[in-house]
Amino acid sequence: MSEVRIAAEPRTEFGKGAARRTRRAGKVPAVLYGHGTDPQHISLPGHELMLALKTPNVLLTIEGLGSGTELALPKDVQRDPIKGFLEHVDLLLVKRGEKVNVDIAVNAVGDVVSGGVVQQETVQISVEAEATHIPESVEVDVTGLEVGAQITAADVKLPSGVTLVTDADTMIVQITDATASAGETGEGETAEAPAAEGESAE
Secondary structure, eight states: OOEEEEEOEEOOOOSHHHHHHHHHTTEEEEEEEETTEEEEEEEEEHHHHHHHTTSTTOEEEEEEETTEEEEEEEEEEEEOTTTOOEEEEEEEEEOTTOEEEEEEEEEEESOOOTTEEEEEOOSEEEEEEETTOOOSEEEEEOTTOOTTOEEEGGGOOOOTTOEEOSOTTOEEEEEEEHHHHHHHHHHHHHHTSOOOTTTTOO
16 A cells, blocks of 8 residues: 655644635645544645545655654545645544554456446445555456346455455446346336327326
8 A cells, every 4th residue: 555754733723714824835734633642733735645645545654743753544535625625634543553444446347248237336345454554446357247247245355454344245246238228218218108199188
């Protein structure tokens, strides 16, 4: 997994006005919490943090803290709904060797048999992994699967040391019949044809 070193500064001003001033200075307000410690209010360099957060579940090495260097995982990232810039980040303290629960992406790869269509029902699963060995994503191979085939969470191959938290019966992918789907659409259009004369007299 990716690990990024990033320098923090203590944050002593709070409220919306203080947060705006922090962002105008090119920094992002953040809170670092966990392990029963008091939350630490910090600011992080905006551009570096934005680049780091492009990697899912990136492990951040936070430097410049009063307690020294700490490891943390992003838990809640707030962005401006229109412009998309970072507004605030919650960071969870972790330690090497510690197990954490995280969500990771599931990607379907490969080609099914002719006439089949891949329907991915679930795009993320929850897993438990060591904090410094979190996979960015996992793949499910649909190569050669026929219509009617299904892949559940239990079928997903996880890296060594990673265990499934999501319900094992959760549907990840199912292969449907492309022609049947088209046929159902046609039947629906037929069913909506105007009623025969006399039937609408009521």
